[in-house]
Amino acid sequence: MAGLTESKTWKRYSPQLKRKAVEYYLKEAMGAQKTCEKFNISSSSVLRKWIKLYTNGKRFKPTSKRWNNQMNKGRKTTWKERIEIVQFTIANNLDYHKAETVYHVSYQQVYRWVRKYKANGPEALRDRRGHTLKSKPKESLTEEENYKLRIKELEERNQYLEAENGLIKKLKEIERRNRPV
Structure with a gap:
């Protein structure tokens, strides 16, 4: 028992x-x-x-029962640091744990960076958050980017007009219901 x-x-x-x-x-x-x-x-x-x-x-x-507490939460890194970490990881036969302990970043970050680097090179490791076509100067946009930006603007305008139209219809229906017979 x-x-x-x-x-x-x-x-x-x-x-x-x-x-x-x-x-x-x-x-x-x-x-x-x-x-x-x-x-x-x-x-x-x-x-x-x-x-x-x-x-x-x-x-x-x-x-040890403490394995979960020892997981690295990661930290902010620069583009050059990410390249260095990826190259270190590749040089060490994709030992993600070693990179995690040496550079104090999370395992998941290193893994993702290595995948991006292998697929698209060092430029893929740039932090593009907050950088949209709208934030670029109009002069530096390519013709394709200009078209994409124009399409995006037209889609937003269309969405606004559809919402406005739906609101007007709803208002007319409420007025019609509240009219004395």
Whole structure:
């Protein structure tokens, strides 16, 4: 019955215990369940994760409940910084976690920047928020941009007139309903 109750505490395992358990499992061939019982490991799935790390030659890290608090929230960066971060990440075989810790930016930011950089080059990393065709000087617009801007203006005008027309119709209907018969 004790094995069926849900654990109320977070179990911490040292890297030494993890190594001993994995080596015991691999040498003794007693099975995952027996190994878990011997080393007081919460479940065989935990042991299987350790075995995978061990056989792939990766280091064991101490078990910590604080992983979520350590996630990097990211920070504001300049265009040149973003290029530097992307080039660092590419040079390190797309190790996003390493870039995250070295440059104190979020994993998601680095991942997105690398994708944009690979697809469209360094110009794709520019922050274009707030920069619309309207904010550009008319003289610097290309012919295509001029057409796009004119279409946008006409669509906005059309939307305004449709709203105005709908309001007038509604007002006339209200006046018609309120007329004494």
